[in-house]
Amino acid sequence: xxxxxxxxxxxxxxxxxxxxxxxxxxxxxxxxxxxxxxxxxxxxxxxxxxxxxxxxxxxxxxxxxxxxxxxxxxxxxxxxxxxxxxxxxxxxxxxxxxxxxxxxxxxxxxxxxxxxxxxxxxxxxxxxxxxxxxxxxxxxxx
Amino acid sequence: xxxxxxxxxxxxxxxxxxxxxxxxxxxxxxxxxxxxxxxxxxxxxxxxxxxxxxxxxxxxxxxxxxxxxxxxxxxxxxxxx
Numbered sequence: 001x002x003x004x005x006x007x008x009x010x011x012x013x014x015x016x017x018x019x020x021x022x023x024x025x026x027x028x029x030x031x032x033x034x035x036x037x038x039x040x041x042x043x044x045x046x047x048x049x050x051x052x053x054x055x056x057x058x059x060x061x062x063x064x065x066x067x068x069x070x071x072x073x074x075x076x077x078x079x080x081x082x083x084x085x086x087x088x089x090x091x092x093x094x095x096x097x098x099x100x101x102x103x104x105x106x107x108x109x110x111x112x113x114x115x116x117x118x119x120x121x122x123x124x125x126x127x128x129x130x131x132x133x134x135x136x137x138x139x140x141x142x
Numbered sequence: 143x144x145x146x147x148x149x150x151x152x153x154x155x156x157x158x159x160x161x162x163x164x165x166x167x168x169x170x171x172x173x174x175x176x177x178x179x180x181x182x183x184x185x186x187x188x189x190x191x192x193x194x195x196x197x198x199x200x201x202x203x204x205x206x207x208x209x210x211x212x213x214x215x216x217x218x219x220x221x222x223x
Contacts, residue, residue: 047222049222050150050196050199050215052199053196053198053200054222057199089222089223090222110223113222113223114222115220116201116220117220117222118196118215118217118220119223120150120151120218120220120221120222122151131151131152131155131221133192133218133219133220133221
């Protein structure tokens with residue numbers, strides 16, 4: 001499962017997509033909206049995606065990371081639209097016979113997602129908003 | 143020939159529209175399209191070297207030749223996750 005959704009992510013469905021009898025570990029990562037960046041108070045985030053390419057890249061990177069870490073499976077859902085503080089913007093699930101691979105793969109996958117998946121985050125704060133990652137805005141720190 | 147250009151996020155706001163049909167010389171490359179778009183929309187230059195292009199759903203380097211009717215996307219620095 002690799003999908004971009006415009007509603008709250010069904011994290012159980014992402015987890016179920018990686019379950020299987022050969023697994024000794026299933027890891028589910030939730031990337032959530034925090035209420036601050038540096039010393040700025042964030043009110044909410046807005047995500048936008050080039051959906052067909054984003055879903056293709058999520059799957060392509062998923063295949064790459066799955067092979068590199070010897071995973072049983074990897075699944076990911078990323079949300080777009082307006083997100084409130086505390087909501088999950090992304091859920092990644094990995095499964096593997098042993099935990100080290102499943103844990104390491106999550107970090108690898110999220111790092112690659114932040115490099116190459118066409119999804120953009122606009123940070124709204126009191127008095128303004130800025131696209132993260134652009135020259136005028138702060139670098140993406142996840 | 144014509145290509146359809148789609149803008150996202152900061153690029154969309156810089157240009158002030160989501161899609162645009164652009165006329166190019168036959169066989170024009172992504173690099174030629176980039177220069178033409180930068181001339182038409184100077185605000186795009188401010189996005190700098192982090193701006194990437196995709197043809198269809200794949201990133202495309204500057205030397206990629208475009209076909210008539212190609213769907214091109216401008217990909218400003220991504221910030222998912």
